[in-house]
Amino acid sequence: MKRLDLLLGERELGPICAALRTSGAPGYSVMRHVTGVGKGGEVQESMEMSGYGANAHVIVFCEAEVLEQIRAALRPLLSYYGGVGFVSDAQPL
Amino acid sequence: MKRLDLLLGERELGPICAALRTSGAPGYSVMRHVTGVGKGGEVQESMEMSGYGANAHVIVFCEAEVLEQIRAALRPLLSYYGGVGFVSDAQPL
Amino acid sequence: MKRLDLLLGERELGPICAALRTSGAPGYSVMRHVTGVGKGGEVQESMEMSGYGANAHVIVFCEAEVLEQIRAALRPLLSYYGGVGFVSDAQPL
Amino acid sequence: MESGLVLQNLVSPPVLFFFLGMLAVLVGSDLEIPAPLPKLFSLYLLLAIGFKGGLELQHSGLGGQVTLTITAAVLMSMLVPLTSFLILRSRLDTYNAAAVAAAYGSISAVTFITAESFLTVLHVQFDGFMVAALALMESPAIIVGLLLVKLAVPPETNSGRPIGWPALLREAFLNGSVFLLMGSLVIGYLVAAFSPAGLEKMDPFINKLFYGALSFFLLDMGIVSAQRLHDLRRAGPFLIGFAVAAPLVHAAVGLVVARALSLPQGDALLFMVLCASASYIAVPAAMRMTVPQANPSLYISTALGVTFPFNIVVGLPLYMAMVQRWIPAG
Amino acid sequence: MESGLVLQNLVSPPVLFFFLGMLAVLVGSDLEIPAPLPKLFSLYLLLAIGFKGGLELQHSGLGGQVTLTITAAVLMSMLVPLTSFLILRSRLDTYNAAAVAAAYGSISAVTFITAESFLTVLHVQFDGFMVAALALMESPAIIVGLLLVKLAVPPETNSGRPIGWPALLREAFLNGSVFLLMGSLVIGYLVAAFSPAGLEKMDPFINKLFYGALSFFLLDMGIVSAQRLHDLRRAGPFLIGFAVAAPLVHAAVGLVVARALSLPQGDALLFMVLCASASYIAVPAAMRMTVPQANPSLYISTALGVTFPFNIVVGLPLYMAMVQRWIPAG
Amino acid sequence: MESGLVLQNLVSPPVLFFFLGMLAVLVGSDLEIPAPLPKLFSLYLLLAIGFKGGLELQHSGLGGQVTLTITAAVLMSMLVPLTSFLILRSRLDTYNAAAVAAAYGSISAVTFITAESFLTVLHVQFDGFMVAALALMESPAIIVGLLLVKLAVPPETNSGRPIGWPALLREAFLNGSVFLLMGSLVIGYLVAAFSPAGLEKMDPFINKLFYGALSFFLLDMGIVSAQRLHDLRRAGPFLIGFAVAAPLVHAAVGLVVARALSLPQGDALLFMVLCASASYIAVPAAMRMTVPQANPSLYISTALGVTFPFNIVVGLPLYMAMVQRWIPAG
Numbered sequence A, B, C: 001m002k003r004l005d006l007l008l009g010e011r012e013l014g015p016i017c018a019a020l021r022t023s024g025a026p027g028y029s030v031m032r033h034v035t036g037v038g039k040g041g042e043v044q045e046s047m048e049m050s051g052y053g054a055n056a057h058v059i060v061f062c063e064a065e066v067l068e069q070i071r072a073a074l075r076p077l078l079s080y081y082g083g084v085g086f087v088s089d090a091q092p093l
Numbered sequence D, E, F: 001m002e003s004g005l006v007l008q009n010l011v012s013p014p015v016l017f018f019f020l021g022m023l024a025v026l027v028g029s030d031l032e033i034p035a036p037l038p039k040l041f042s043l044y045l046l047l048a049i050g051f052k053g054g055l056e057l058q059h060s061g062l063g064g065q066v067t068l069t070i071t072a073a074v075l076m077s078m079l080v081p082l083t084s085f086l087i088l089r090s091r092l093d094t095y096n097a098a099a100v101a102a103a104y105g106s107i108s109a110v111t112f113i114t115a116e117s118f119l120t121v122l123h124v125q126f127d128g129f130m131v132a133a134l135a136l137m138e139s140p141a142i143i144v145g146l147l148l149v150k151l152a153v154p155p156e157t158n159s160g161r162p163i164g165w166p167a168l169l170r171e172a173f174l175n176g177s178v179f180l181l182m183g184s185l186v187i188g189y190l191v192a193a194f195s196p197a198g199l200e201k202m203d204p205f206i207n208k209l210f211y212g213a214l215s216f217f218l219l220d221m222g223i224v225s226a227q228r229l230h231d232l233r234r235a236g237p238f239l240i241g242f243a244v245a246a247p248l249v250h251a252a253v254g255l256v257v258a259r260a261l262s263l264p265q266g267d268a269l270l271f272m273v274l275c276a277s278a279s280y281i282a283v284p285a286a287m288r289m290t291v292p293q294a295n296p297s298l299y300i301s302t303a304l305g306v307t308f309p310f311n312i313v314v315g316l317p318l319y320m321a322m323v324q325r326w327i328p329a330g
């Protein structure tokens, strides 16, 4: 089983979650109000008040095959809007 | 060393954290205001205002033996109320 | 590639993030309003209102060499102020 | 007359902001009132309505219709889940039928508050003790809902942990909103009795701000209930029909009871609204804990996505017209 | 005269709290107003300013200068991005030039609100329809900004997904702040027309609280804009110069237009402020979605870190002095 | 007389809501006021109390007892940690003794504000400059606490990073609450001096809302301090005894000083409350940074779980009775 961590702008959550659903993810969890630093510079909490938005952290636990689907669906979104994704191994409790 | 990620309803945090403590977890961390999708359907932010509550994300880093205790203590809670748990490997920094 | 999870007091975020930047982390993400239990006892949400502050969760994805730098930079901070760090494996999506 | 009431209701700020919130979702605006800001308004409204109820109770005393009315309200909150359960059970399993039934036996504080504002704009009097009825109708409905599950499900089927009564009673009687409402009622009573200076200093916070805060909160309620609309597809036409018919029937029963109790017009409307409204705060919290087998999207969506807007928009003027027709004016 | 205006502005509570917020950052205090509290104030201010604008519009009617003034405002919000783009393009790439240009064509609601408060303290009248101009200036600026990108970048270069017009128009016309402002305007109009009782009950929330809430919000704006200051190093002197020169030039053009339209003094100042201010709410949201190639730290930092404080502190009294010099008093 | 004071205090809305919050925790209700809403109220109260203090200071001028009283208050905030340290050191290690001592030298703004409200209800006058004393008592207590650690712990033992004086002074003088209080005081002074129109427009926000917001905030403080109660087991009887005895002794010393300074009754009560209260905001922040070896559950629990409720519930009427006995009425 795999674990996927996505970090991206909260304003892109809509299309990202839609892509997760259509790719067959059995579930996902979203944490908002995330700040951070990446290639696109710094995202501060005050960007939440401006319409720019802060970041979100999305976690998906799924099988390796589903992950392939997700990868294919997310890549264009992440490369257009920014945001990163990382994969590690996991097992159900 | 093991890492346990729990995703569950924030209203079940009380018994879950109590179970972690009695199972010998050396520590744990809780993030609230988590939304997501799982077997039980979608949990939205607006459920926080209704008394239903949003989700919580609990992280526990512990030794493999302790994890066994935790697993035994949490299983009935998770199967009755819903919520998921996943395990991966980790080492202290 | 490595994944580092830090859990520490939000009031130490300033020096911790500065240390991450100078150690060459390619990016990091911060979640605040974290509660939890550790060696230093329990950190509750109400500590946010008191100036003591709640915890923060910092995630860093980076190469193993960078992690060495980070480890060296963070150790004294974590041992002085409290807070924990754990490492696992990861790959980019 | 009735069309005047409809207009009066539709052009009131709370209802207009409720529409604005619904519209935001329907046209796809990204307007949102991020958590926990809605909680601020809901806590404030409960505190203020409780406090006001308490001080009015102190002024009017506990005699007369008070005890009878409150008893009738509590009985209604036990009767409604029973009849609702019988109807719902024809299409839903026991768990879901009981959860929806409990929601409709219980009340919606925001609907009640909006009704009070509606009466104020119409210059119709009402009594403070109705807030006590509001506070006392949540718990019995929850308990009846759970008894229904207990009785209808053979114990061996009800897999998993048995329902723990202490936890359940705590949930029914001490959940945050009931507790804050009752506590503020008592505080309002005490302050009115013993501290006129304190009363006066609370006035701007409790009274002056109230209407605006209600309007702001209804903006959020509009957003939230419109977000629920697409869950309704899963609920299906039977449940949607129930969510519209139930308030009508329960309001009519409430009217009969109110007339039998000789309640004045304002109290009669509030009594009808208590019967007609459904809970989306205390009941979901209790059901999640005690009947996790029930699907929250069913009982939250019907109460919040259909019955709540129906009562706010259509119900208030309709019930008022019924009141004006059947209840003699003061 | 001018020094009187400067003083009047500098000792007003909103501006003093703005300074206090900036000072907190500059001296390294840990004062913070945690999210989402600032959002509460910004939603409240939009709702209140819209509601007040709507009711004033209802009182004054739609005749006279209303249509002309609003048309002129919309034209300004399309013209400013065009001229700004030409200037900015000399140093920035197309994406960044277009994004900054759109921000300066659009408006800052808080600057506008602070200008209204400034006028109230000076006892200068202004009209409610100016709020409609405010609401209508965000969308055209956004669309012009995107057309600039479309036209200036050869389609094959504009790698990745094409800009989806439906999503873009939704962003331009239905983003939360524009939607809430316009909705509250309409609600204020309707309530003023049909529900005088509702109007009166909204008054404490809408009017009495307003000035204090603005002051509290400006404390946060001071913190936020000072935090932006260190991003300015990356912006460089050209962009910083633009962020100071643009409001001056646009205010001057606004003054000429206001005079040509024979606007009274108060409306003239507001018109100038609309032209002079730059958006850091609706525009960043739209640019992120449609021109992600642009660097947000450039357009947010200039609008929020330079132009906003400049307008609040220096601009308001300066523009008012220009108004008093060139626009005949009522 | 004294029983009248006790009753007056117990039936005031702030104290009743404080009880309600404690009760919620004790009976196991799930009532909560989620973060960051309590922060909204605490920021608002600091801003309002500072602003009011500033304008009263402007009205009364800086002459007379002002300088002497403030100097005495600052001296008390340095003396109290010294004597407390000597007592605490008998049972606690240096770090914890110093941290608790600093908390008791410093002040609790909410206790002060509740005392002001108590005086208002009793129609007893007090002076605006007492807010300045409040603001100036946090920093010295923090610095004395740290000097105690520096002096008592041999440098080689104090492992890890040395305490950085610049960071420490910033924490002592510029932490958010001290900064906001002082800043608002200065703003209130300036606005009162130069902008009467601004003053009037701030009034509803600053004054009318105040009492209700305080009551709401004390509801949360009740929850928070009751949650601290079970930490007290770890604190042990010595520390709990200290947390009750310290306010009594410090209030008595404060009374003697107030009489020596010939303060009027209202100011004398406030002076006693400043001496008697303990900090759970600025001091924990500073101690975490500079004495991380100290256990926060000790100093937060005693200040917040014992001394705060003791002062609010028992202390206020008791100190007022002492004032009425020993300080001649105006």
Ligand SMILES: Nc1ncnc2c1ncn2[C@@H]1O[C@H](COP(=O)(O)O)[C@@H](O)[C@H]1O
Residues within 6 Å of the ligand: A007, A008, A009, A034, A035, A036, A037, A038, A039, A040, A041, A042, A043, A055, A081, A082, A083, A084, C025, C026, C027, C028, C029, C030, C059, C060, C061, C062
């Ligand atoms: N190496 C990383 N480790 C953790 N978080 C990251 C990393 N890189 C980027 N992020 C997060 O992802 C967001 C978007 O990244 P980017 O598109 O690279 O700016 C950043 O604001 C961070 O919150």
Ligand SMILES: Nc1ncnc2c1ncn2[C@@H]1O[C@H](COP(=O)(O)O)[C@@H](O)[C@H]1O
Residues within 6 Å of the ligand: A025, A026, A027, A028, A029, A030, A059, A060, A061, A062, B007, B008, B009, B034, B035, B036, B037, B038, B039, B040, B041, B042, B043, B055, B081, B082, B083, B084
């Ligand atoms: N596969 C998954 N990956 C990530 N989060 C999940 C997953 N499944 C469930 N969750 C989270 O756990 C919550 C409860 O899950 P469930 O009990 O399956 O409805 C959901 O609302 C999600 O937030």
Ligand SMILES: Nc1ncnc2c1ncn2[C@@H]1O[C@H](COP(=O)(O)O)[C@@H](O)[C@H]1O
Residues within 6 Å of the ligand: B025, B026, B027, B028, B029, B030, B059, B060, B061, B062, C007, C008, C009, C034, C035, C036, C037, C038, C039, C040, C041, C042, C043, C055, C081, C082, C083, C084
């Ligand atoms: N074993 C653990 N697993 C997860 N989180 C932990 C663990 N230990 C500590 N933490 C988190 O780190 C914070 C600081 O830890 P400590 O310095 O040990 O008190 C705690 O408040 C927890 O939020």
Ligand code: NA
Residues within 6 Å of the ligand: D080, D103, D104, D105, D106, D107, D250, D274, D275, D276, D277, D278
């Ligand atoms: Na009902």
Ligand code: NA
Residues within 6 Å of the ligand: E080, E103, E104, E105, E106, E107, E274, E275, E276, E277, E278
């Ligand atoms: Na502009």
Ligand code: NA
Residues within 6 Å of the ligand: F080, F103, F104, F105, F106, F107, F250, F274, F275, F276, F277, F278
């Ligand atoms: Na003290």
